[in-house]
Amino acid sequence: MLLTHDIEFTLNGVTKKLTIDVTMNALDMLRDVVGLTGTKYGCGEGECGACTIRVDGETRNSCLMFAVDFDGRDIVTIEGLAADPKADALRESFVEHGAVQCGFCTPGMVMQASHILDTHPDADAETIKRGLEGNLCRCTGYKKIVDAVESACCGGR
Amino acid sequence: MTAIERYAAPQNLDEALGILQQGEVTILAGGTDLMPQTKAGRIAFKPTLMNIGRIAGLKGVTLDGEHLRIGALTTISELLRDPLVAQHAAVLAEACDHFASDQIRNAGTLGGNINNASPAGDTLVPLIVLDAEVELASKPNGSVATRRMPLAEFFTGPGRTKRAANELLTAVRIPLPKPGHVARFYKFGTRPALDISTISIGIAGIKRDGALTDTRVAFGAVAPTPVRAPRTEAALEGRRLDAAAIEAAADAARDEVNPIDDVRASAWYRKELIHNMTRRMLDHVAHA
Numbered sequence: 345m346l347l348t349h350d351i352e353f354t355l356n357g358v359t360k361k362l363t364i365d366v367t368m369n370a371l372d373m374l375r376d377v378v379g380l381t382g383t384k385y386g387c388g389e390g391e392c393g394a395c396t397i398r399v400d401g402e403t404r405n406s407c408l409m410f411a412v413d414f415d416g417r418d419i420v421t422i423e424g425l426a427a428d429p430k431a432d433a434l435r436e437s438f439v440e441h442g443a444v445q446c447g448f449c450t451p452g453m454v455m456q457a458s459h460i461l462d463t464h465p466d467a468d469a470e471t472i473k474r475g476l477e478g479n480l481c482r483c484t485g486y487k488k489i490v491d492a493v494e495s496a497c498c499g500g501r
Numbered sequence: 502m503t504a505i506e507r508y509a510a511p512q513n514l515d516e517a518l519g520i521l522q523q524g525e526v527t528i529l530a531g532g533t534d535l536m537p538q539t540k541a542g543r544i545a546f547k548p549t550l551m552n553i554g555r556i557a558g559l560k561g562v563t564l565d566g567e568h569l570r571i572g573a574l575t576t577i578s579e580l581l582r583d584p585l586v587a588q589h590a591a592v593l594a595e596a597c598d599h600f601a602s603d604q605i606r607n608a609g610t611l612g613g614n615i616n617n618a619s620p621a622g623d624t625l626v627p628l629i630v631l632d633a634e635v636e637l638a639s640k641p642n643g644s645v646a647t648r649r650m651p652l653a654e655f656f657t658g659p660g661r662t663k664r665a666a667n668e669l670l671t672a673v674r675i676p677l678p679k680p681g682h683v684a685r686f687y688k689f690g691t692r693p694a695l696d697i698s699t700i701s702i703g704i705a706g707i708k709r710d711g712a713l714t715d716t717r718v719a720f721g722a723v724a725p726t727p728v729r730a731p732r733t734e735a736a737l738e739g740r741r742l743d744a745a746a747i748e749a750a751a752d753a754a755r756d757e758v759n760p761i762d763d764v765r766a767s768a769w770y771r772k773e774l775i776h777n778m779t780r781r782m783l784d785h786v787a788h789a
Contacts, residue, residue, distance in 0.1 A: 347505045347550075366508045366550055369536055389537045390605055391695055402578070402607040408533045409608065412508060413552060456603065478602020478695060 351415035355380075356424030366412050371395045373411035374421060382422035382451050386480070393479030396452040397421050403459040405478075422451035431458055434496040443492035445483035453479050457493045467497050510552040514671065517553055518640035521667045526551050528669070530574060531608040533601075534617045544660075559612070559671060562586055568674040573612025577624070578603070580611060590675050592684035592703070596627045599688045602695050612670045615652070618660050621698040621722040627686045629653045629727060630703035630717040633675045637668040649674065653719070656726035679715075681707045683789060685782050688721075689774055698722045699766045700774045704782050711787070712741045718750075718779070723760040723771055732757045733779070742787035751780035 346365045353360055355378065364373055371388075374380050374397070383406055386394030390405040397406045398420040425431045434457055437443070444450050453476065460467055460475035467475070472493045473486075481489060505527075511517040520526060525547040529535055531554075538544040553559065559574040562583045569589045571580070580586050581597045600606055600623045614624045615635065633652045638645055652673070655662050664670060678684075684705035690696030701721035706713035716737045718730040736753040740746040755776035760768045 347508060349508045366505055367539065367546065369540075388540070390533060390601070393602065393604060396604055399607075403604045404608045405533070405604045408531075408536045408605070410529060410532050410536065410552070412510075413529070413532065413554060415510065416555075459603070475603055478604045 349412050349415075351412055353414040353416060354418045356420055356427070364411050366410070368411045369407055370397070370409040370411045370414060371406040373414075374406060377411075380421055380423050382426075384448055384451055386448070386452070390478075391480070392449070392452070393456060393476075394449050394452040396455040396479065398424075398455065398459065401462075403456050420455075422455055425455060425458055434458055434461065434493070437492040437496035438489075441488045441492035441495065443484060443488040449479060449481040449483075453481065453489055457489075457496070460493065461497055465497070467494070469494055472497075504548060505546050505550050506548040508550050508552070510555050512555050512557075514556055514558055514638065514669070515640070515645065517551065517556060517669055518638060518645060518667075520549060520551050521669060522640050523549070524666065525549060526666070528553060528616070530554060530610045530613040531576065533605050533609045534613060553669070564677075565674065567677050569677060571611055571673045571675070573615075573670050573672055574610050575612075577601075577606035577609050577611070577614070580624075581606065589677055590627075590631055592627045592686045592705070593624060593631065593675075596623050596686045596688070596701075599623060599686075599690075605695075611673060615655070615673070616662060616664065616670055618656050618658075618662050618726065619697075620659055620724060620726055621701065622727065623688065623698065623701070623721075625652070625656075625727040626701045626703040626719045626721040627684070628673065628675070629719040629729060630684060630705035631675045631678075632717065633673050635670055636672040636674060637664060638671045639665065639668045641667065647671070653729050658725045679707055681709050683708045683713075683786055685786060687778050687782055689778065697765065700760070700771050700778070702775065702778055702782060704779070704786060706737070708742075708786065708789070710741075711743075712739055713737050713786070714739055718754070720754075720758055720775060722765075723758040723775060728758075730754060730757050737783075742783060747780055747783040747787065750783060751776045754779040 384394035386392035395406040526549040527547045529552045688701040703719045706716040716734045718733040733754040736750040760771035
């Protein structure tokens with residue numbers, strides 16, 4: 345028998361109450377229980393960053409997080425960021441720079457990029473590369489992604 | 502097979518120690534090690550899963566007399582930007598900068614990195630050369646008891662420590678550095694991010710008139726636990742850091758470590774790395 349637990353948290357600005365298996369990871373809960381599939385399963389062990397979400401403002405690998413630990417926390421996923429006008433510049437910049445090819449890493453990249461821009465509003469290319477070091481992309485070779493984030497930073501330079 | 506009977510998220514230390522006292526508890530903090538290890542079956546859940554992440558008293562960095570006190574739940578990101586750590590334990594912040602990725606640093610805690618007890622744990626080697634102690638709390642007879650132990654003596658094997666089942670690691674204490682204190686950390690990996698050390702080296706001491714005293718040398722990923730290197734320390738202690746002393750210490754380091762072959766490197770390569778990088782670090786200390 346799997347032990348379940350009741351949790352209550354804020355998901356993209358909306359209060360959510362769920363009963364979940366205490367060993368479930370947050371990524372599986374988001375995708376399979378809540379039905380938000382924008383957050384991707386890449387490696388399942390924190391190496392690739394495709395599952396990046398914001399937890400109380402900080403980015404985390406949702407695959408490494410216990411879903412029960414969402415209790416009482418403020419969670420933002422790529423779906424929440426998509427609805428946030430503050431992220432418009434970043435999203436448009438990704439499109440403009442062709443920073444997307446297959447798109448699988450993109451939700452995690454954009455989530456992490458938004459965190460970099462929040463914590464380092466004047467980020468240069470080096471800071472952006474360090475900030476994105478936990479996100480793998482197997483298509484673009486990163487240059488276009490770094491360019492996109494740098495250009496979204498301070499409204500472009 | 503998972504057989505968790507109880508999930509608890511205590512709000513304070515007293516409550517957490519009470520739960521530990523009842524026995525058979527898996528402790529969850531950041532989850533970055535526990536999640537993959539339980540998923541892969543390398544660790545089995547005990548009947549109680551206790552999430553200590555809500556215990557506010559286990560977070561933060563403070564000055565405690567002649568010590569820097571770091572709460573066990575302080576994340577690696579918090580260490581990286583903490584002004585007291587930057588001032589009194591810069592070598593720890595340096596190691597945190599080489600730690601995994603931003604997402605993992607935001608989740609992983611210092612107490613978790615210590616209790617995971619990996620021979621390659623990034624914070625362990627710098628903490629050992631800083632003479633860090635761990636603080637362990639328990640509640641055996643209804644009242645809280647605390648003991649302290651040098652971190653260098655805490656590890657007994659990969660994933661194993663001297664923490665008793667009813668104890669919680671509450672904090673790390675680091676003595677404030679004396680005048681002339683120098684400390685260096687080096688981690689060798691194949692890429693800067695998300696890499697597990699092939700080897701790591703910590704060197705610290707009081708530098709006066711070109712010589713080191715109170716010398717501390719520790720190595721990661723060359724033994725079942727992070728280890729201090731007493732023969733390398735003895736080769737350096739009180740000697741002027743000239744070319745001959747540095748070469749003798751680097752030789753002692755190579756002879757003293759007993760690494761294994763694994764996916765990251767052969768034992769031979771690890772010994773060469775220890776020799777060459779110890780020499781390079783000591784050169785830097787000598788010319789600092």
